[in-house]
Amino acid sequence: MTVDLASIEKFLCDLATEKVGPIIKSKSGTQQDYDLKTGSRRVDIVTAVDKQVEKLIWESAKAQYPNFRFIGEESYVKGETVITNDPTFIIDPIDGTTNFVHDFPFSCTSLGLTINKEPVVGVIYDPHINLLISASKGNGVRVNKKEFDYKSKLASMGPLTLNKSVVALQPGSAREGKNFKTKMATYEKLLSCDYGFVHGFRNLGSSAMTMAYIAMGYLDSYWDGGCYSWDVCAGWCILKEVGGRVVGANPGEWDIGVDNRSYLAVRGTVNNETDEQTKYITDFWSCVDGQLKYD
């Protein structure tokens, strides 16, 4: 089966900007009567709009690509939904739901496609700041539909080293137990002048926007645990197209699947210096205090 990835990218871009974006923008900050999810995801908020938007994306995608599979945040069933080798849309209707509820202008839609479990198309659209970033395997990256010259950007950024980097960190919604402890201890080590001593950390509250920002050269890396495939699929494809790399959050996890649940995403380097990237990853891992584990 041959699949024209560029045309799928275009289809998803149009869907994001014409149909999904306007809903997200008009409803942001209007859903004050939200439910709080139960259990460890109690601060993770689900809104009716989330479900409505997922349905819209699913129906549009199905009409155009009837044979593709579909995995979405709202329709996901734990233990049942698995990623196969078939072409599969992996989507988050609204990434950054807490932002969406609070009207912090970094909620977005994140639309990805995997083939053979590899992210091959990625589209992220934030309607609040009107940023569309998209990519497909082998075709590079576009920002607001214009080709993105990532090589010049990387050349202007200088070498990738831990103590000169700005790192994205998000504590997520689970705020007790081992994973939360590991996260807090790791943040402290990354910041401390005795360990990582990074330039700074940033927290946008959206995994997809964070990965988009790494691809655009605004951030150097992103470390997180507890995310799902739909949070990272689109961003992963985009990041790979600009020389970035995604590995596991725990030391030694060099090869991981889209549904690994914990991730370290790192930007590309000038002239594709893989040694520099590898060193960055191992230096970063040396600040990880504990191990992130998710069922």
Added chain:
Amino acid sequence: MVLTMQELKNVENTFTELLLRKIGPLVKSHTGTNFRSYDDKSNGVDLVTVLDKNIESIIKAELAGKYPNFKFIGEESYVEGVTKISNDPTFIVDPIDGTTNFIHGYPFSCTSLGLAEMGKPVVGAVFNPHLNQLFHASKGNGAFLNNQEIEVTERTLILQKSLIALEGGSERTEGSQGNFDKKIDTYRNLLSESGAFVHGFRSVGSAAMNICYVASGMLDAYWEGGCWAWDVCAGWCILEEAGGRMAGGNPKEWVIPLDGRCYLAIRGGCESMEQKQFAESFWSYVAGRLEY
């Protein structure tokens, strides 16, 4: 001398015009291009560029041309222990707030122009040219985002349902003497399920942007220690004009000076009693006392 509402509005217009015409384009065109040319300040994390200094002198000259009798305090010309905020009308200016963002090209650097009179913020304008967000206000005249009046949606303010801004800052020495451990412990208390269990925190890396986001209700609060008057002066005026409140970072600091160094900004859109309860509840999670 007490400036009238119209005089304050004129200063606000001077600020916004200067930011849109001259300073914004300068900041935007140079961001992310100065990675190699910074001087290291404390611990090499607080980075200051040559451009920072140039922009401050441009602002100073422009404002002195129009308001020759007003005093001027800027980040780059400040002298610790010598520079004092008096009762006179005083421009308090940060040419590039979020210098780390500026150097790395992260689109949250901005210029913060404030005016204080009798030691209180009375005019403020903050411009982020990357996202094209211009926040501005003057005392008694309301607060605006890109010329649209900011009206924070009325809703309850509760710590557990809040989204707050927290920053790592540049002071990173561990140990009981400094503020780093107190900050990290406070963050842990705020996030933890057995603690405040807030909805989340955000860090954009610019104090002025954080305060403006609180002013417009995109964030519920911002807690910080270690900033300076020029980081907060403009935002503070915008915050108050949008119904928000500025308190201190340490417990019971209901009234603080502009250069208090520790701040708790709280959004409007609720009763002042709710703001008070929020502050008290927030302070109960502050681990130790921040000192600068």
